[in-house]
Amino acid sequence: MTSPPATVTAAYIDATGPADVIRVGALPTPVPGDGEVLVRTQAIGVNHVDTFVRSGAYPTPLTFPFVIGRDAVGTVAAVGTGVAGFLAGDAVWCNSLGHGGRQGPSATYTIVAAERLYPLPAGVDPVAAAAVLHTGATAHLGLFREARLRAGETVVVGGAAGGVGSAVVQIAAEAGARVIAVARSEQVPWCRSSGAQEVLDRRAPDLIGRLHKAAPDGIDVYWDTSGHHDLEQVVPLLAPRGRVILMAGLDAHPTLPVGTLYTRDASLRGFALSNATTDELADTAAALNSLLAGGTLRAGQVQALPLSQAPHAHALLENGRATGRLVLLP
Ligand SMILES: NC(=O)c1ccc[n+]([C@@H]2O[C@H](COP(=O)([O-])OP(=O)(O)OC[C@H]3O[C@@H](n4cnc5c(N)ncnc54)[C@H](OP(=O)(O)O)[C@@H]3O)[C@@H](O)[C@H]2O)c1
Structure with missing residues (x-):
């Protein structure tokens, strides 16, 4: 496994506002601390709540630059101290970033607390999963x-x-x-x-x-x-x-x-x-994993866009022009 680069490409904001406040550019690669995992993202879900947090309509503590979004699928790039159960290369997902002081995952690499990270079942397509996690x-x-x-x-x-x-x-x-x-x-x-x-x-x-x-x-x-x-x-x-x-x-x-x-x-x-607790999210994740593996939980149409089009993805959701579930590809 190669080590992560010094910078990530991220979709982030320096202040809340309309979709065009989203910038896409380089930020330092975060380093996983105690209990944290660095995930190399493959697919990032875009949901209405992401636009509410970005605009400020749904107030939640933010530190700037704030990387937008909430859900991502990817692979483990590195683990911090005190993390058990995850190894480099594991396929994983998370759907509770970007809220309550946590940075979002709309970047090539993202940090996830291990208690909010779940294995992706074998055979499940990352884009199809990112479309339905939230x-x-x-x-x-x-x-x-x-x-x-x-x-x-x-x-x-x-x-x-x-x-x-x-x-x-x-x-x-x-x-x-x-x-x-x-x-x-x-x-x-x-x-x-x-x-x-x-x-x-x-x-x-x-x-x-x-x-x-x-x-x-x-x-x-x-x-x-x-x-x-x-x-x-x-x-x-x-x-x-x-x-x-x-x-x-x-x-x-x-x-x-x-x-x-x-x-x-x-x-x-x-x-x-x-507002769900990490225990509730973990129970839900176990249920979602069996629904994903069984093919029950699936999106109809998925509109996949490059990460660089994050501002466009938010605008599509806000003007009702998305043609399916929106997913960003880093
Ligand atoms: N509280 C939570 O934890 C939570 C979590 C997730 C989502 N949400 C909220 O749930 C809502 C739905 O999210 P979503 O991702 O499902 O959005 P979505 O994919 O955009 O779906 C919205 C649905 O509402 C229908 N709709 C829109 N305007 C309508 C109207 N005037 N009359 C009847 N139906 C109408 C749409 O039907 P057409 O296709 O016919 O337009 C579409 O099926 C959003 O407000 C989101 O913020 C809340």
């Missing part, structure tokens, strides 16, 4: 920690062909739920191939009436990933003890029909993956 972890945490999903329950997924939506459909179906997807009509084949038993066209009239018909005994888990929440219409559709998952829509202020909610013993469950 969305898969979100779906897994939301379905099992928050919704406490059980086999046989009815799950409705809004934005079902999006990143998180696809992962929720795939993981809920794998867990034995009956999944009703809400998406555009041209996304029906993808939603069905992900495991949805029924797909409702989000643009056809009377979605609420059609949801009621599709789930006459009530919805156990309602998860709209689009950030649009009409709780006045949705809460009456819930089954007793139904759960609404809230994790998108930073500025949404929906009206809540309180009596309809509590007389069903129903609940709202909000969460952010950023």
Whole structure:
């Protein structure tokens, strides 16, 4: 194994702001300290949260220059002291950098605390994995920690062909739920191939009436990933003890029909993956690894761009022009 170069090529910011504050250039190669691993990156995921951190919309402690991003797949380049379980050359991944004072991974090499690093199963393509690490972890945490999903329950997924939506459909179906997807009509084949038993066209009239018909005994888990929440219409559709998952829509202020909610013993469950503990992330990683190895967790289309196009990737996400899951290639 050759030793790492003195500098890395990184996508970083010196202050929060719009996508064009991202610079791509040389920074000193970080040296792994106690409990840390230096990873040579192969594929770096780009997600909405990366744009929120970069713009300052999602405040979190940052030190500048701040390397952007959160998720990466790569190989171990060097290990610091006190690290067990990782050797140079191992295929690995991480999906919790770039938050809470941690630098992001959008560089040719990145430092990861060993407790946030996981092995990549043999045979899993790094780009395909990077495309679903953030969305898969979100779906897994939301379905099992928050919704406490059980086999046989009815799950409705809004934005079902999006990143998180696809992962929720795939993981809920794998867990034995009956999944009703809400998406555009041209996304029906993808939603069905992900495991949805029924797909409702989000643009056809009377979605609420059609949801009621599709789930006459009530919805156990309602998860709209689009950030649009009409709780006045949705809460009456819930089954007793139904759960609404809230994790998108930073500025949404929906009206809540309180009596309809509590007389069903129903609940709202909000969460952010950023707050997950390292133990929760490790449990989620083990589950994601088996879903990745089994081919259950997968992206539809992946748009891979060179690391040098990181500003363009953020702009694509922000103007809704990405044609699939975005991945940067160092
Ligand atoms: N809390 C957390 O821990 C967490 C973690 C991950 C993501 N998130 C948030 O979750 C959201 C989704 O992330 P993502 O990666 O899945 O995004 P994405 O891939 O862009 O998917 C968004 C989905 O929403 C749908 N959508 C957009 N506008 C809509 C509207 N007006 N009505 C109905 N559907 C609409 C889109 O459908 P079309 O294809 O039809 O446009 C698409 O399927 C983002 O806000 C993200 O920040 C939160």
